[in-house]
Amino acid sequence: MANSGQKVVLITGCSSGIGLRIAVTLAKDEKKRYHVIATMRDLKKKDKLVEAAGDAYGKTLILLPLDVCSDESVKQCINNIKDRHIDILINNAGVGLLGPVESISIEEMKRVFETNFFGVVRMIKEVMPDMKKRRSGHILVMSSVMGLQGVVFNDVYTASKFAMEGFCESMAVQLMKFNIRLSMIEPGPVHTEFETKMMEDVAKMEYPGVDAETVRYFKDVYLPSSIDIFEAMGQTPDDIAKCTKKVIESNSPRFRNLTNSLYTPIVALKYADETGGLSVNTFYNLLFNFGPLMHITMSILKCLTCSCLRRRTVSPN
Ligand SMILES: NC(=O)C1=CN([C@@H]2O[C@H](COP(=O)(O)OP(=O)(O)OC[C@H]3O[C@@H](n4cnc5c(N)ncnc54)[C@H](OP(=O)(O)O)[C@@H]3O)[C@@H](O)[C@H]2O)C=CC1
Numbered sequence: 001m002a003n004s005g006q007k008v009v010l011i012t013g014c015s016s017g018i019g020l021r022i023a024v025t026l027a028k029d030e031k032k033r034y035h036v037i038a039t040m041r042d043l044k045k046k047d048k049l050v051e052a053a054g055d056a057y058g059k060t061l062i063l064l065p066l067d068v069c070s071d072e073s074v075k076q077c078i079n080n081i082k083d084r085h086i087d088i089l090i091n092n093a094g095v096g097l098l099g100p101v102e103s104i105s106i107e108e109m110k111r112v113f114e115t116n117f118f119g120v121v122r123m124i125k126e127v128m129p130d131m132k133k134r135r136s137g138h139i140l141v142m143s144s145v146m147g148l149q150g151v152v153f154n155d156v157y158t159a160s161k162f163a164m165e166g167f168c169e170s171m172a173v174q175l176m177k178f179n180i181r182l183s184m185i186e187p188g189p190v191h192t193e194f195e196t197k198m199m200e201d202v203a204k205m206e207y208p209g210v211d212a213e214t215v216r217y218f219k220d221v222y223l224p225s226s227i228d229i230f231e232a233m234g235q236t237p238d239d240i241a242k243c244t245k246k247v248i249e250s251n252s253p254r255f256r257n258l259t260n261s262l263y264t265p266i267v268a269l270k271y272a273d274e275t276g277g278l279s280v281n282t283f284y285n286l287l288f289n290f291g292p293l294m295h296i297t298m299s300i301l302k303c304l305t306c307s308c309l310r311r312r313t314v315s316p317n
């Protein structure tokens with residue numbers, strides 16, 4: 001049970017990656033300011049988290065089952081919490097989906113929206129009424145740079161994160177009236193199982209209904225560039241956990257929080273030209289004209305990130 005003065009934090013998707021690191025980082029807070037309810041849909045996967053939590057397990061960190069795709073599971077989990085009191089809700093659970101749209105079934109696309117979009121909506125709907133009554137709370141959402149900028153061959157994943165950004169941008173105004181904060185965390189590539197799972201899915205892909213030219217662009221142009229980008233720009237789940245803790249602990253938490261300064265110029269392109277031409281053409285050139293020179297492109301991107309833009313991201317340090 002939480003001590004008085006401790007903030008109750010509920011995190012979704014803590015079996016691996018970013019969710020696991022956020023749970024452990026908050027549970028190991030030196031001043032023990034957080035009572036962490038780390039949730040996962042399958043408690044059989046708890047070992048990594050329990051090991052990483054060490055002494056904190058059973059003290060500042062407890063485990064509960066929660067599947068963000070199930071109304072019943074979400075209700076049961078929240079009803080199991082004393083007075084249904086959650087100070088900070090961190091919506092982290094999410095799944096990726098990569099590849100030419102022609103080869104992806106509508107069912108697979110719906111699964112991504114069910115988790116990344118409706119999963120977040122379901123959690124917010126369950127927790128928000130109690131926060132409104134108490135006139136306090138902080139809701140965080142693990143969005144992505146792909147919630148702000150589309151990326152080729154990530155069409156459906158991007159759409160699910162855009163949907164969530166739109167939902168949250170609208171909700172933030174109403175919630176502010178009830179003294180509830182809403183913050184988006186927007187990482188670029190992060191080295192987690194997310195990357196591994198996507199690469200495994202891609203290796204199994206058969207591309208039914210996709211023309212040979214598109215398959216070639218995906219396999220020979222996009223994938224090598226994407227691997228380069230993960231290598232050059234990838235952050236660790238620990239970086240994202242530190243950024244998230246900073247946002248939680250800020251006196252005036254920002255709504256948008258990019259975690260990787262290298263993405264600031266990419267996202268800025270769409271605001272620099274409201275016709276959208278600048279971003280579409282730049283992405284086209286980066287991929288199809290400079291793709292083979294991606295290493296150099298990465299260096300140029302690093303140079304473009306001037307210190308004034310860097311100030312606009314939340315750094316892990
Ligand atoms: N890695 C990256 O490059 C980036 C990731 N993100 C976002 O960060 C978040 C975390 O991803 P990351 O840590 O990288 O990836 P992981 O695959 O390591 O973690 C995803 C977590 O979500 C859980 N999850 C999936 N579906 C459900 C569900 N229905 N109910 C509850 N939990 C579920 C997984 O559980 P299980 O083990 O049961 O599958 C897992 O614990 C996601 O929202 C992702 O979109 C954002 C930007 C970049």
Ligand SMILES: CC1=C(/C=C/C(C)=C/C=C/C(C)=C/C=O)C(C)(C)CCC1
Binds near residue numbers: 144190229230
């Ligand atoms: C190929 C390619 C790109 C790829 C970006 C990638 C691969 C981003 C991955 C982000 C992730 C994994 C977010 C998760 O939510 C850029 C930089 C847009 C530039 C144009 C060419």
